[in-house]
Amino acid sequence: MKNKSGRRRRNLNATQKATCDEAAASNVIEDRFSNLPNDLLLNILERVDTLDAIRTCILSKQLLKLPTMLSRFYLTFSRKQVFRTNRAVAHVADNILGTRSPKVTISELKIRFVLLLDVSLTIGRSVARAMATQKVGAAEFEIVTKKHHGLCSSADLLQFAKQFNDLFGACPRAFAGLTSLWLQNMRFGELDIPNILSTCKRLEYLRLTRCDSGFHSVLQVEHDQLVEIEVDQGKFQRVELICLPKLQRLTYDNWFSSEYPLYFGFVPQLSKLSLIKTGIRSDKTLELSQLLANVPSIGDLHLDFGSEKIWILRECPKLLTPVLNKLQHVNLDHLPEGCDLAWTMFILEAAPSLKELCITVWDHWCIMITNKELRKKYCFCEKADVKWKPYAPDFKHKNLAKLTIYGFSNPMTIL
DSSP states (O other): OHHHHHHHHHHHHHHHHHHHHHHHHHHHHHHHHHTSOHHHHHHHHTTSOHHHHHHHHTTOGGGTTGGGGOSEEEEOOOHHHHHHHHHHHHHHHHHHHHHSOTTSOEEEEEEEEEOOHHHHHHHHHHHHHHHHHSOEEEEEEEEEOSSOGGGOOHHHHHHHHHHHHHHHHHOHHHHHTOSEEEEEEEEOOTTHHHHHHHHOTTOOEEEEEEEESSTTEEEEEEOSSOOEEEEESOOEEEEEEEEOTTOOEEEEESOOOSSOOEEEEEOTTOOEEEEEOOOOTTSOOBOHHHHTTTOTTOOEEEEEOTTSOOOBOOOOHHHHHHHHTTOOEEEEEEEOTTOOGGGGHHHHHHOTTOOEEEEEEOOOTTTSOOOHHHHHHTTOOOOOOOOOOOSOTTOOOSSOOEEEEESSSSOEEEO
16 A cells, blocks of 8 residues: 555656646746747737737737737638637727827738628728828728628628628728728629729729629729729629729629620730630620720730630631730630630730640539539530631741640640
């Protein structure tokens, strides 16, 4: 019994000693971290989300002052997390932005939040105060609606737009200072989007996901600072880029119109264009020579066909060369299987400066409707080859440096 008791005491002492050693080691590590210079600590903390940085600073009294000194302010959780953290985001924005020294510049501010009026107003007013009292560099809002797009009715879209307009009207200074804005699932009035753009004078990036002004509405865009626009799956009849002197990149994903979806006005710097469309029988076949007649500056062209109908027309290179003369990079994605790649020669013939061509031939089962009845109901085409006879059988391209073709058992790259 005595030996057993002695062993128990020794084991207990050993356990206690190990625990004490671990605690001491933890304190040493914490002390080492806390004793780092503020500049280094801030550099480390600014590499993580601001909420995680605050949790770290709570561990030590010496670190508690650091959150108000951060120059980068990130509250950008995933869609699943953003619903759980929405009130915490508002609380952190209100407390941290409200207690910062006006002398500390905010170089970057990014906030993703759910459009719930009380929480949204807290965030909007906090950012507005920061805009008014401090220097703020890049500032970004991504506004998520409480319903997923697949569950949204027309009434929901109208309601979400109204909630956004209420927030926008209550916090104009916050939006006036934004450089990036992403809106989702909203159906605006005819003048709402132009009003947003006229207020957001610093805006450089705009993304509208499932946003519009009603079926067959026309969106006219004018802005002095916009550099990039993305429009995803709205119900616009047409998007008209009236005057955008700094626009460089445009993405249009699955337009609703059966006519030409885009009109290009004054866009002298537009160099990258991405068009994504899962085509059906009624969709208009676009002529690039007509669509791009006013934008001969395109240097990077991305066309994604969603493994369905080819919705661009094969044209005579003589018609296309004036608009594709500066084209250097082309990506043709999700061409339907069985499509003869010879038809792509018209792009090579029309783009003498082309350096890189990437082609993906793929019937992507994850994005395609395969049921025959559903394909008939939604007017999907039967798969057919696109025939093309090159204008110059002995054609040679002098600048193409890289050709990549995906869609076989192994991708093929020719350099």
